[in-house]
Amino acid sequence: MMTTRQALGDASIASVDTPSELEEGGLGLSPTMAALKRARKHHGLKIGFGILLVMAVFALFAPWLAPHDPYLQNLSLRMLPPVWTEGGNWEYLLGTDHLGRDYLSRLIHGARISMTIGLGAASIGAVIGVTLGLIAGYFGGWIDQAVNFLVTCQLAVPSLLLIMALVFVIGQSVTVVIFVIGATHWVFYLVVTRSATLRLRELDFVAAANAMGCSKFQIAVREVLPNLVNQIMVIFTLEVAVAILNEATLSFLGLGIPSPLPSWGLMIAEGKTAMFFQPWLVILPGIALFILVIAINLLGDGVRDVTVTNRRN
Amino acid sequence: MLNYVLRRGFMALLVALTVSFGTFALFHFATDPAQTIAGEDAPQEMVDEIREQYGFDRPVLVQYGDWLGGVLQGDFGKSYFWKQQVVELIQEHAKVTILLALSALMVTVAIALPLGISAALKPNSWVDRLALSTAVSAQAIPNFWLGLMFIILFAVTFPIFPVSGDATWKHYVLPSLVLGASSVPAVMRLTRTGLLDVLSSDYIRTARAKGFMGYRLILQQAMRNALLPIVSVLAVQLGHKLGGSVVTESVFSMNGLGRLAVESIFNSDIPTVQSLILIFVLTFVLLTLAADLINAWLDPRIRMG
Numbered sequence: 001m002m003t004t005r006q007a008l009g010d011a012s013i014a015s016v017d018t019p020s021e022l023e024e025g026g027l028g029l030s031p032t033m034a035a036l037k038r039a040r041k042h043h044g045l046k047i048g049f050g051i052l053l054v055m056a057v058f059a060l061f062a063p064w065l066a067p068h069d070p071y072l073q074n075l076s077l078r079m080l081p082p083v084w085t086e087g088g089n090w091e092y093l094l095g096t097d098h099l100g101r102d103y104l105s106r107l108i109h110g111a112r113i114s115m116t117i118g119l120g121a122a123s124i125g126a127v128i129g130v131t132l133g134l135i136a137g138y139f140g141g142w143i144d145q146a147v148n149f150l151v152t153c154q155l156a157v158p159s160l161l162l163i164m165a166l167v168f169v170i171g172q173s174v175t176v177v178i179f180v181i182g183a184t185h186w187v188f189y190l191v192v193t194r195s196a197t198l199r200l201r202e203l204d205f206v207a208a209a210n211a212m213g214c215s216k217f218q219i220a221v222r223e224v225l226p227n228l229v230n231q232i233m234v235i236f237t238l239e240v241a242v243a244i245l246n247e248a249t250l251s252f253l254g255l256g257i258p259s260p261l262p263s264w265g266l267m268i269a270e271g272k273t274a275m276f277f278q279p280w281l282v283i284l285p286g287i288a289l290f291i292l293v294i295a296i297n298l299l300g301d302g303v304r305d306v307t308v309t310n311r312r313n
Numbered sequence: 314m315l316n317y318v319l320r321r322g323f324m325a326l327l328v329a330l331t332v333s334f335g336t337f338a339l340f341h342f343a344t345d346p347a348q349t350i351a352g353e354d355a356p357q358e359m360v361d362e363i364r365e366q367y368g369f370d371r372p373v374l375v376q377y378g379d380w381l382g383g384v385l386q387g388d389f390g391k392s393y394f395w396k397q398q399v400v401e402l403i404q405e406h407a408k409v410t411i412l413l414a415l416s417a418l419m420v421t422v423a424i425a426l427p428l429g430i431s432a433a434l435k436p437n438s439w440v441d442r443l444a445l446s447t448a449v450s451a452q453a454i455p456n457f458w459l460g461l462m463f464i465i466l467f468a469v470t471f472p473i474f475p476v477s478g479d480a481t482w483k484h485y486v487l488p489s490l491v492l493g494a495s496s497v498p499a500v501m502r503l504t505r506t507g508l509l510d511v512l513s514s515d516y517i518r519t520a521r522a523k524g525f526m527g528y529r530l531i532l533q534q535a536m537r538n539a540l541l542p543i544v545s546v547l548a549v550q551l552g553h554k555l556g557g558s559v560v561t562e563s564v565f566s567m568n569g570l571g572r573l574a575v576e577s578i579f580n581s582d583i584p585t586v587q588s589l590i591l592i593f594v595l596t597f598v599l600l601t602l603a604a605d606l607i608n609a610w611l612d613p614r615i616r617m618g
Contacts, residue, residue, distance in 0.1 A: 149324075158559075169343040282465070
């Protein structure tokens with residue numbers, strides 16, 4: 001039976017483009033090797049991976065790569081424009097903000113925050129969603145129905161409002177933002193894990209494990225889960241992007257990362273008051289967000305294209 | 314069919330009640346409404362008195378039942394912050410959000426459907442590539458940032474549309490574009506894949522053999538089936554827009570329900586927040602229910618289930 005929820009899942013995860021067949025290199029190669037071979041020919045994947053690699057290096061080595069201290073205020077150098085505009089200063093390549101802090105350094109340190117939150121929130125979502133999906137798919141019956149009900153409830157809540165309310169009630173910090181975003185973004189993991197588990201538990205190797213006396217838990221974790229890794233990986237990548245955008249939105253609205261941390265969303269909020277005269281304060285962090293998110297999405301779409309071959313059922 | 318409608322309707326009601334009780338309990342345990350009403354520095358006796366007077370010391374289920382009973386009679390309680398009936402607040406703000414959500418939905422449909430259909434008609438052509446790259450880019454643009462870019466562009470360079478407020482229809486043009494753009498990727502991709510699936514089916518091959526061609530084939534034969542998931546996803550998107558125009562309303566300073574919700578959160582105005590969440594959830598649940606019923610009507614396989 002087709003329900004709205006399935007359509008929703010379909011739209012976001014299985015936004016299938018052209019089915020990639022195992023047309024070349026399928027025989028005689030292990031699935032991993034075949035996928036790697038296909039990956040080498042996938043332009044989107046390569047571009048996404050390349051951009052991400054560069055940004056990850058900047059995020060990891062931010063203290064060494066950033067030219068200035070991102071928190072150091074210098075009120076005599078407030079609102080310097082970027083170097084390519086009139087009045088720019090080579091010392092501050094991308095200018096300074098309303099407190100005279102170096103914008104490039106803040107952007108580089110901001111990549112750290114975005115990536116931490118993206119990876120953290122997507123991992124928490126994965127743990128919740130995959131666990132519930134395995135349980136629902138494997139046990140079926142009333143447990144499945146209960147989990148299903150939980151999903152319907154989760155989808156009906158206006159998630160941004162719920163996240164904002166939770167952050168407001170618990171308190172603003174990086175950890176809280178990670179947990180709250182993660183705790184509200186697990187539905188796609190669940191939907192995919194559940195349907196794959198339903199399909200897998202009918203297969204012979206599960207029956208064999210059952211006959212050998214493995215417990216249900218062992219079967220779920222050791223037999224079923226490894227077969228889901230590809231699909232979970234794809235959702236994970238896309239959820240990292242969603243979490244990053246969510247954090248930026250929260251911080252922009254003033255209920256995310258607290259000041260003075262250089263979150264890109266917060267930087268946009270801080271630059272907003274001056275955006276007609278110093279538009280780069282708003283434009284630059286937005287471009288950074290755009291590049292990071294598009295790179296992650298390209299990677300995710302690419303991984304799906306090269307690994308998940310039978311994704312239409 | 315009646316059985317199906319009743320079953321789905323009951324589920325919808327159950328979901329709405331669960332979610333609204335969940336948020337009610339969350340605020341009940343995480344905040345102290347008596348303190349909020351009395352103010353930060355109020356003496357403890359005064360807080361206690363208010364707690365007793367408003368009945369905040371009763372079990373949460375009793376309080377929820379009380380509140381829900383009021384809601385059923387159209388009484389959502391009184392706002393702590395605006396010192397006004399929540400019903401009035403909602404009536405004042407609802408118009409903006411409904412107008413915005415509907416016009417945004419029109420923007421989505423106007424962009425996503427033609428793009429998705431043309432992409433499906435010629436897979437792997439330049440139209441298809443264009444559609445897909447539009448989707449990938451649109452997904453990566455932060456919505457609030459797009460709004461700010463529009464404001465910078467239109468306020469300074471092309472002062473055609475006003476960039477803040479909700480007084481005239483002109484005020485709705487930019488916000489609808491921003492809010493509408495956010496759903497384009499999902500709807501476009503679904504249209505494309507749905508139509509591609511249908512186009513490769515046997516009955517379309519038969520129709521082709523009988524001489525149906527081009528847009529006639531698409532509109533008369535294929536779209537009916539491809540519409541099923543699109544109806545669902547549009548309902549979901551409209552639901553998100555009604556409850557989730559939080560960002561757009563804030564960026565363009567429109568006095569809608571989303572902005573009201575944000576300000577209520579900032580001011581710990583619990584009656585307003587939980588009323589709004591109940592309304593958003595109910596709207597969402599009813600919209601998806603309507604979509605499922607439309608689907609059941611379009612496709613007998615579903616209602617026979």
